[in-house]
Structures are given as C-alpha cells and as structure tokens.
Amino acid sequence: MITVNLEPDGTVVELPDTRSVHAVLNKLRLRFTMALVVRNGELLTPDRKLKDGDVLMVRKVTSAG
Amino acid sequence: MKCTRCKATAHVALPSHHSGFCKDCFPLFFTRQVETAIRREKMFTHDERILVALSGGKDSLALMLELHLQGYDVTGLHIDLGIPGSSDKARAKVERFSEKHGLKLEVFEMEKWGLPIPDVKAHVRRPVCAVCGKMKRHHFNRIAVEGGYDALATGHNLDDEVARLFANTLRWDTAYLSDQGPVLPASDGFVRKVKPLFRLSEFETANYAFLKGIEIHSDPCPYATGASFTGHKELWGELEHRSPGQKLQFYQSFLKNGKPAFAAVERETGAELKPCAECGSPTSAGTCSVCRIRAAVRESKAKAEA
Numbered sequence: 028m029i030t031v032n033l034e035p036d037g038t039v040v041e042l043p044d045t046r047s048v049h050a051v052l053n054k055l056r057l058r059f060t061m062a063l064v065v066r067n068g069e070l071l072t073p074d075r076k077l078k079d080g081d082v083l084m085v086r087k088v089t090s091a092g
Numbered sequence: 093m094k095c096t097r098c099k100a101t102a103h104v105a106l107p108s109h110h111s112g113f114c115k116d117c118f119p120l121f122f123t124r125q126v127e128t129a130i131r132r133e134k135m136f137t138h139d140e141r142i143l144v145a146l147s148g149g150k151d152s153l154a155l156m157l158e159l160h161l162q163g164y165d166v167t168g169l170h171i172d173l174g175i176p177g178s179s180d181k182a183r184a185k186v187e188r189f190s191e192k193h194g195l196k197l198e199v200f201e202m203e204k205w206g207l208p209i210p211d212v213k214a215h216v217r218r219p220v221c222a223v224c225g226k227m228k229r230h231h232f233n234r235i236a237v238e239g240g241y242d243a244l245a246t247g248h249n250l251d252d253e254v255a256r257l258f259a260n261t262l263r264w265d266t267a268y269l270s271d272q273g274p275v276l277p278a279s280d281g282f283v284r285k286v287k288p289l290f291r292l293s294e295f296e297t298a299n300y301a302f303l304k305g306i307e308i309h310s311d312p313c314p315y316a317t318g319a320s321f322t323g324h325k326e327l328w329g330e331l332e333h334r335s336p337g338q339k340l341q342f343y344q345s346f347l348k349n350g351k352p353a354f355a356a357v358e359r360e361t362g363a364e365l366k367p368c369a370e371c372g373s374p375t376s377a378g379t380c381s382v383c384r385i386r387a388a389v390r391e392s393k394a395k396a397e398a
C-alpha cells in the first residue's frame with residue numbers, strides 16, 4: 028500500500044498495487060508535469076520505483092492566480 | 093533516470109527539454125533560463141534598480157531569490173490588501189522570506205491608502221477581482237515610477253503567459269494582443285515591465301521553489317472564484333503532454349509573427365493617454381479609474397454611515 032498526501036487539497040489517498048511514481052500519477056489522473064512527487068523530502072521522477080509502505084506527498088503545481 | 097549534466101539520480105524530469113536534472117543541477121538549469129530571458133529580451137542590467145512585485149506566491153518569491161542570487165539590485169514590493177484572514181498571512185510570509193534572505197522589502201497598505209479590498213467588495217458593483225487587479229497594477233507602477241526604479245518585475249511564468257495569450261486570442265482582443273509579452277517598454281508615466289520567468293513552466297518554478305526551501309503553500313484569498321485561466325492551463329497541459337515544447341513555441345511564435353501585426357493596428361486606433369488629474373498616472377479619461385473607484389467607495393461609505 029502506498030499512502031499519498033495530496034496537496035493543496037489536504038486529502039489522503041491509499042493506493043494498493045502501485046509500484047512506481049508513474050503509476051501513482053496515472054491513478055491520480057495527473058500528467059507528469061502537473062505535480063511534484065516527494066518521498067522523505069526527496070523529489071522523485073516518474074520512473075522511480077516504490078515499495079510497500081511508502082508515504083508520498085503529491086503537490087499539484089497549478090497555482091490559484 | 094540519470095541527471096543529464098552529472099549522471100547522478102535525477103530529481104526533476106523535463107520532457108520539453110529532453111532532459112532530467114538532479115537536485116544540484118536543476119537550479120543551474122533554472123538560472124540559465126532566467127539569464128537567457130533577461131539577455132535576449134534586454135530586460136535590465138546589473139546597473140539598474142529592479143522592483144519585484146511580491147504577492148507571496150511561489151513564483152514571485154522564486155523570482156526575487158533568483159534575481160538576488162544573480163547579483164541584481166532588487167527590492168521587493170508587497171501590497172497588503174487588507175483582507176481579514178488572508179492578507180496578514182501573505183504579508184507575514186513575504187516578510188519572513190525577505191528577512192531570511194536579507195532582501196529589501198517595501199509594503200504598501202491598501203487600508204492606509206483608504207481602500208482595503210473588503211470595501212471594494214461591499215461598495216463596488218463590479219467583480220472584486222477585476223478592481224483588485226487594477227488597484228495592484230496601479231500601485232506597483234506608481235511606486236516604481238515614484239521610487240525611480242528602472243523596471244518592475246513580476247513572477248509570471250510560461251503557463252501564465254500562454255493561458256493569457258490563449259484567452260486574448262479566443263476573444264481576438266487586439267489591444268491586449270498588441271502589447272502582451274515578456275517586456276513592456278517604459279512610456280510616459282509607465283515603468284518598464286518585465287517577466288524574467290517567462291521561459292519557465294509552473295512545474296519548473298515549483299521544483300525550484302521546493303529545492304530552495306520556499307514555502308509553496310499559500311492560503312487562498314476568500315474572494316477567489318476559482319483561479320482564472322485554470323481551464324486553459326489544463327488544456328495546455330494536455331497539449332504539452334502530447335507534444336513537449338509546444339507551449340514555448342506557441343508563445344515565441346506569437347511574439348515573432350503575431351504581435352507586430354497587432355501592434356501596427358493599435359498604433360492607428362489606440363487611445364491617447366494624459367496624466368490623471370488626481371494622481372498623475374496615465375489615463376485616457378480625465379481622472380483615472382483607480383481614483384474614480386476610490387472616490388465612489390468613499391461616497392458610498394459616507395452615505396451608508398449617514
């Protein structure tokens with residue numbers, strides 16, 4: 028299970044059977060350049076592999092004006 | 093993915109540049125893009141004084157920090173709009189940021205000037221954001237002119253510029269299409285306006301802000317009715333995904349091929365500007381719209397209190 032803290036919404040999503048950043052973004056229906064993905068303070072590119080129990084921060088970048 | 097520059101693990105993938113960068117090399121890429129923008133568009137030099145509009149959003153703070161790191165003479169200007177529960181937070185964020193990096197900062201308070209934005213909301217029938225935007229542009233320009241600054245820089249990025257251009261094109265708004273661009277030269281009563289981040293996407297600016305420890309979160313204004321252009325930005329996000337690089341190409345082709353034609357039309361039909369009777373800012377009416385709105389609100393408040 029991957030835990031995703033979605034910002035700026037402030038919601039938490041749990042994703043089963045998700046093994047890469049690419050897959051996380053697809054499940055959230057986000058294009059690569061629409062969000063930052065961070066694990067333990069480190070930015071991740073879409074090809075990075077994930078392991079069970081990973082906690083991610085996914086921040087959409089489109090600012091509100 | 094490996095960093096294009098040093099082969100370490102990449103942290104930022106950039107399909108539009110067919111490259112990826114690690115956390116140490118990405119800021120160098122960002123710096124190069126800003127340098128290219130300033131040089132090619134002849135925005136300003138190291139001998140000039142630059143006023144930077146600081147809303148508190150990640151783009152304006154990233155711009156301020158980057159120009160400072162490049163050794164430019166920059167001063168930040170924040171406008172405190174006087175909106176309870178939001179303006180104080182934005183202001184505190186800008187003040188914290190400026191203090192942390194040792195940056196010069198000026199704060200202008202709408203309340204002291206006699207027109208906090210809640211009064212606009214209560215007494216002016218037009219959409220509050222239209223008036224608020226007008227007020228901010230007016231004061232940024234006025235303070236830059238009065239302070240003798242050479243240029244006013246704003247944090248507009250490529251996505252902002254493309255979304256605005258797209259909106260102007262959908263309406264074929266020749267007045268806006270004639271002068272939209274990364275540089276608006278100074279003219280009578282107007283300071284030169286520049287957008288040094290215009291080659292960088294919102295994604296790239298967000299990555300830079302993150303890596304530089306700039307707080308990305310900002311508390312939304314309670315009057316915001318959903319960001320303007322969000323729909324256009326999403327559309328362009330899709331186009332960019334299908335053919336990376338298209339955004340910058342659309343914008344640069346406009347500057348080269350579209351804008352000159354619209355500018356020629358405007359020279360024939362544009363209105364003549366004279367100083368406002370009250371504040372001296374250039375206007376095509378006797379008294380500028382900002383001064384008229386302030387007077388109208390004063391009157392409306394006096395009536396409500398009587």
Ligand code: SF4
Pocket residue numbers: 092173209220221222224225313314315316317
């Ligand atoms: S959302 Fe509207 S009222 Fe609020 S700061 Fe932006 S322009 Fe002004």
Ligand SMILES: [Zn+2]
Pocket residue numbers: 095096097098099100113114115116117118
């Ligand atoms: Zn590198």
Ligand SMILES: [Zn+2]
Pocket residue numbers: 368369370371372373379380381382383384
């Ligand atoms: Zn005026």
